[in-house]
Amino acid sequence: MGVPANIIALLLLPLTVIVGGAAIWQGRTAERMAGLALLGTLVLQIIVMLVSRRLGATVQQVAPVLDVAISLILGLVFLWAALKHNSRWLGFAFFVQGAELTISAYFLGPDAALAPGVYYRLLNIMTLATVILLAIATGQAILNRRRERPQEQA
Numbered sequence: 382m383g384v385p386a387n388i389i390a391l392l393l394l395p396l397t398v399i400v401g402g403a404a405i406w407q408g409r410t411a412e413r414m415a416g417l418a419l420l421g422t423l424v425l426q427i428i429v430m431l432v433s434r435r436l437g438a439t440v441q442q443v444a445p446v447l448d449v450a451i452s453l454i455l456g457l458v459f460l461w462a463a464l465k466h467n468s469r470w471l472g473f474a475f476f477v478q479g480a481e482l483t484i485s486a487y488f489l490g491p492d493a494a495l496a497p498g499v500y501y502r503l504l505n506i507m508t509l510a511t512v513i514l515l516a517i518a519t520g521q522a523i524l525n526r527r528r529e530r531p532q533e534q535a
Contacts (some may be wrong), residue, residue, distance in 0.1 A: 389505045393512065397423060400516045409522040411466035415474065415515050418458035422451045439441035441497065447488055448504060452481045455511070474511050481507040 397419060404416030426447060433443040456478030463472035481504060487493070488500040 389502065393505060394423075397508070397512050400512045402517070404515050404519045407523050408519045409466065409468075409525075411462040411468040411471055412515065412519045412522050413486075414462045414466075414470055415459060415518070418455055419515065420513070422454055424528055426451060443483065449482065449485045449489070452478050452485060456482065463534075468518055470514050470521065474514040477507055477510045477514065 400421040401416040401423070404412040405420070408416060429447055430440070430443065434440075456475055459471045459475040459478060462468055463475055484500065484503050484507070488497075
């Protein structure tokens with residue numbers, strides 16, 4: 382018996398907030414930008430879903446388009462941060478967003494053979510991968526900062 386996609390999403394929500402907050406608090410500029418983008422798109426997603434429900438739109442109508450928009454925003458922020466600040470891990474996160482866009486294009490295409498439950502599980506896996514990569518990038522920034530401090534004191 383598999384775990385429903387909504388339970389996976391509910392577990393990802395606090396993890397995303399924790400990692401995004403840690404990136405903003407402890408990361409270098411690249412991780413801070415990525416953390417702000419991650420948390421900003423999370424807030425955007427919640428607002429858009431609440432407003433669309435008030436306007437009578439269903440989740441099935443809004444969610445796929447919103448997922449594509451968020452993937453594009455995150456992908457562009459990750460690419461910019463990776464190139465500008467030379468962050469390997471955010472470069473990997475950019476590729477994850479590209480994979481997520483590929484999955485969305487396949488799901489939203491005319492011959493969509495992917496069931497919505499499978500689609501959302503795949504997106505949750507991609508989100509988890511993105512959060513893990515941001516956590517690794519933030520951890521690396523913390524370790525690098527600690528390594529530099531003893532050298533400065535000597």
